[in-house]
Amino acid sequence: MSRSSALKRWPGWVLLVLVVAGFLAFGTTRDAGARTPEERVEEISRQLACPVCNGETVYESRNTSSTSIRAEIKAQVTNTDSTDDEIIAFIVQQFGADTQLLPKASGFESLVWVLPSVALVCAGVGLFFSFRKWQRNVDTIPDDEDRALVEAALVAADAPPTAEGVDEP
Amino acid sequence: MLGGVVLAEGTNGFLGHTALIVGFAACLFGAFALVSATVLHNPRLLRTVQTYGWIVLGGAVLAVVVMEKALITRDWSLAYVQKVGSYDTPALFNFTALWSALEGSILLWLLLLAVYTAIILRRYRHRLHDPMVAWALVTMFVVTAFFFFLALGPTDAFRAAGAPDFNRCCKGPNPLLQNHVLVLFHPPILYLGYVGFTVPFAFAIAALVTGRVGEGWLVETRRWALFAWGFLTLGIILGGWWSYEVLGWGGVWGWDPVENASLLPWLTGTAYIHSVMVQERRGMLRVWNLSLLVATFSLTILGTFLTRSGVINSVHAFSDGTVGPYLLGAFGVVVAVSLGLIAWRGDRLRSPGAIDSPLSREGAFLANNVIFTLFAFVILLGTVFPLIVEAKDDRRIAVGSPFFDTMSRPIGLVLLFLMAVAPALPRRKASGELLRERLFWPSWCGAGTLVVAVLLGATGFSPLLAFGLAGFAAGSALRQLVLATRRQGYRGLLGRTNGGMIVHLGIILIAVALAASNSYSRAGEFTVTKGETVEFGGHTFTLVDLTEFESATSIGVKALISIDGGQAYAPAISKFTATGQDVATPSVRTGLRYDIYLTLENGSKPSTGEAKFKVFIKPMIVWLWVGGMLCGVGTVLAAFPGRHRRRPTDAVSAPIELETEEPVDA
Structure with missing residues (x-):
């Protein structure tokens, strides 16, 4: 070796x-x-949807209402000891539930978390059974017909080459 | 009478409508001729099909040319020109205004579809008598007819308008669509990908209709699927680049519903180009591959519905016009017809083969497919979930980047792991000893990458795991390429397996760049006066100048900021006078390790010399674009035949010498 x-x-x-x-x-x-205050503001504003624009986060949007939310977040970050989650909860309370970009893990909204897990489990179980079926179907035990084929091939291999036989030894 | 119609509609309106009507009619005649010729075995009818194909192409080209002419000459008699045209828009953005709103973008879609149809018709002109080709072309004609119908009815770009009220109309395209040259490339390239998947879909439908559901149709469409996938990939990456260069928030991907709509067919398309190899070699997964193609095509329609109907709020969404129900209807018809055909051909779709072991190349492809499909499901669910909640509870919620980031992180890590292991797996079955041998050096590549990342200061479990797995996957891809080029020289870079490894390297670079830029970006905001210097992230930033500027379409403020006392960069912020919209123009110093991204913020005052600007230090961004280029190069190389490719006429069970794979006992 x-x-x-x-x-x-x-x-x-x-x-x-x-x-x-x-x-x-x-x-x-x-x-x-440590994160800079700007980095905290950035992280928090990425978690919030601009309440009046189309599909932009507070972080991306240059809309007036997003600017004021950013200013509010900055004030909270600078002047209070609130955690990121507390600041997000405060903003959501002030500006409405549709500013919350992370769906809740309870009630009907939890489905958005649960369904992918269910799909993964189903796919895993499906694959498991498929492989089991395929492995069962793999015919590994030779029957009489297979043995006869092998014997015939061996006999043919032992026989002297003929004009129609194999070209190379 | 004709003169009256021309007068009522205007020349461009009349010409555009005529071109669309002729094209629509030619699609229907073409489809009818093909069906009749195939069913009635009438070769004379077949001879007319090519003519119909050229008329379809001519109609679509004429419609686009007429619309461009109308935009360039500012023909205000057309409602669409009033919507996206203006006297002040620069020539380039006036040209691209064609696809800056719903009606024109459908014309672009139509043009590309007509081009694809004409190419297929030309390529298979000697095989029109083959029912497989005939039914594929029927499908292409029907899909094209649908888009002609949209262009004539719900999204009529040639609709006549009254005299323009310049106080309310004619303000040009959305300011974000007249701010960067990428607007010329990103939408058409993305559409080439979207529309390109119509070709393999058409052949899949033809395979089902004719009952020839073996591997023949796969061989016909192998390169088409690759071609469409390559363009879709390139289009998505260019979209990220555009976002980075134009939007001024320093990111490349925001999980916007429309971005998601482009990712969905990419995910199912990626699953398809992997699983198709299992069917080609083992004759298995027939239903699965057909379903993936149907899903990919129908997701392009669904994506168009989400983008164009206004049902979902998106920064990309064009309008809430009347096109939604038609697109949703088309989506329903595509899914219903495809599923009906699959059910009808169920008996022929059962495959005799078996995958011997999960620990094999085929097993890895299956796992890859499960993960990609799951990824697509997660993205689709997150994108439409607000609609579901609104329909059920009549309340509005938003699902955005925090959800998609949380869900895509583990999925991305698993995909990196599969990319690392799969290329080393042999077909049929792997032994533990073989894996120990083949995965040894790739694993050490991963470990080395992790060590280097930690020594460079990287922190956090997810990004570190991503770097390690990326190194592992890169080692695996490089191992395959080294083995292949040792044996075959430059030809070891060609073919699906080897070209695919180059695509893998591109995807790995993109994954690393995303992990690094998402995890380690730094941001700071500063207010400075002229001549003042601030320090951030190990660099100094000096405000050299702050000036006002004015163009035909906007007024704005531009700063000159010197980095480390050297070259000055010029971020700006403009207000488009027609719409009052603020648009930031970032300025970026690109580097191999990180970009320094500067944006000027509202509140900068040239009168006082006071500028408010943001600095983003964003690691490894340049590697995103390098990765994108590698994906493009790899796709082109994958389209060249490798040395030992199965002949299309061979039975699936025919022995094949693998492209570059070493023997199992290596």
């Missing part, structure tokens, strides 16, 4: 898992630094 093959057996893979887990854990847990 070559050194390369040996490496690919388990030492290399174990090392790989350790490196990935270590760096992933380090990168995930280290402090990303």
